[in-house]
Amino acid sequence: MSILSWIEQKSFEEEEGGLWTRCYQCGAVLYIKHLKENHHVCFACDSHLQMTSRERLQSLIDPGTWQPFDETLSSIDPLNFYDQKSYVSRLKDAQFQTGLQDSVITGTGLLEGIPVALGIMDFNFMGGSMGSVVGEKLTRLIEYATCEGLMLILVCASGGARMHEGILSLMQMAKISAALNVYQNKAHLMYIAVLTSPTTGGVTASFAMLGDLILAEPNALIGFAGRRVIEQTLQEKLPENFQTAEYLLEHGLLDLIISREFFKPALFEILSFYKDAPLKIQGKIPKNFMLKRPLNLLTEEKFRRQLDVEKKKKKIYIKQEITQIPDLNFSKNILKKINNLPQQKKFTEFNQKIFQSFNQFYNF
Numbered sequence: 001m002s003i004l005s006w007i008e009q010k011s012f013e014e015e016e017g018g019l020w021t022r023c024y025q026c027g028a029v030l031y032i033k034h035l036k037e038n039h040h041v042c043f044a045c046d047s048h049l050q051m052t053s054r055e056r057l058q059s060l061i062d063p064g065t066w067q068p069f070d071e072t073l074s075s076i077d078p079l080n081f082y083d084q085k086s087y088v089s090r091l092k093d094a095q096f097q098t099g100l101q102d103s104v105i106t107g108t109g110l111l112e113g114i115p116v117a118l119g120i121m122d123f124n125f126m127g128g129s130m131g132s133v134v135g136e137k138l139t140r141l142i143e144y145a146t147c148e149g150l151m152l153i154l155v156c157a158s159g160g161a162r163m164h165e166g167i168l169s170l171m172q173m174a175k176i177s178a179a180l181n182v183y184q185n186k187a188h189l190m191y192i193a194v195l196t197s198p199t200t201g202g203v204t205a206s207f208a209m210l211g212d213l214i215l216a217e218p219n220a221l222i223g224f225a226g227r228r229v230i231e232q233t234l235q236e237k238l239p240e241n242f243q244t245a246e247y248l249l250e251h252g253l254l255d256l257i258i259s260r261e262f263f264k265p266a267l268f269e270i271l272s273f274y275k276d277a278p279l280k281i282q283g284k285i286p287k288n289f290m291l292k293r294p295l296n297l298l299t300e301e302k303f304r305r306q307l308d309v310e311k312k313k314k315k316i317y318i319k320q321e322i323t324q325i326p327d328l329n330f331s332k333n334i335l336k337k338i339n340n341l342p343q344q345k346k347f348t349e350f351n352q353k354i355f356q357s358f359n360q361f362y363n364f
């Protein structure tokens with residue numbers, strides 16, 4: 001082994017946690033301390049490299065004003081999912097490596113003195129994938145912003161829905177979009193989506209593209225399906241800059257591309273324009289859309305355990321237990337409907353019919 005290749009190998013080995021790193025675009029060797037000072041933008045080619053959610057938070061929110069939400073929320077493994085490793089151990093590894101509970105942080109803070117609700121996704125946590133926790137945290141953030149009349153900024157960086165949670169992660173797309181609908185169309189508040197590299201899959205297909213204003217970083221990869229999938233399906237060669245922020249801006253999907261160092265000033269300018277907008281009805285939500293503040297975690301846990309204990313002891317129906325809890329009216333009404341026997345019977349018969357015709361159709 002020549003001395004040069006030995007040095008090269010050594011520097012590769014020390015990349016993680018070392019002093020130096022390499023730009024994935026142009027290969028320039030970068031001193032990490034200076035790179036951080038430069039918001040992780042390559043000195044040689046101006047590529048916007050990956051940033052953690054904490055670094056992004058520091059670059060956007062005034063020091064000392066951040067109030068995090070739902071920091072302890074973490075995922076369970078509803079499907080007992082297993083590939084080369086179990087989902088549970090993948091989660092644990094990611095939590096250990098990043099110090100985060102899941103791939104998004106949410107909360108409120110001041111941006112140049114203007115209060116905002118902010119959610120930042122972290123690509124380092126399982127590729128920024130969106131599971132139940134991301135969906136729940138973002139929905140709670142949006143509902144809080146709706147109640148408080150706060151402006152909302154979501155910074156997206158995601159590989160899409162988290163396959164380990166199957167359909168439960170896909171339904172988060174609809175859940176977040178529904179919360180955003182109330183926020184934007186009923187409370188008339190402004191939501192700014194910030195797309196960073198990469199923003200793909202289910203995140204693009206839901207809240208990333210729903211922004212009143214959609215901003216992106218230069219040369220960010222933004223798309224739904226991967227390039228190869230589209231090329232193979234269409235049997236066509238795609239243009240070189242396909243799925244980059246610039247290409248999308250040209251085709252009208254984005255509003256603005258902003259270099260990272262100007263993001264905070266640009267957001268400040270937009271927010272201060274909007275502050276006096278005539279259309280917003282701050283904090284006034286129509287009656288039907290009145291949102292309930294989520295119970296705090298301790299109370300939630302207390303109710304859950306109470307239900308568990310009573311279920312085991314008395315074997316009574318959940319319906320009766322839930323009536324005792326004033327805050328769960330919504331679930332109570334749904335259970336009333338389900339427990340309404342004639343209706344349930346109809347429903348079962350209806351399902352059976354559908355199932356039969358389905359079987360006939362496919363010759364099962």
Ligand SMILES: [Zn+2]
Nearest residue numbers: 033034035037
């Ligand atoms: Zn420096």
Ligand SMILES: [Zn+2]
Nearest residue numbers: 023026042045
């Ligand atoms: Zn570079």
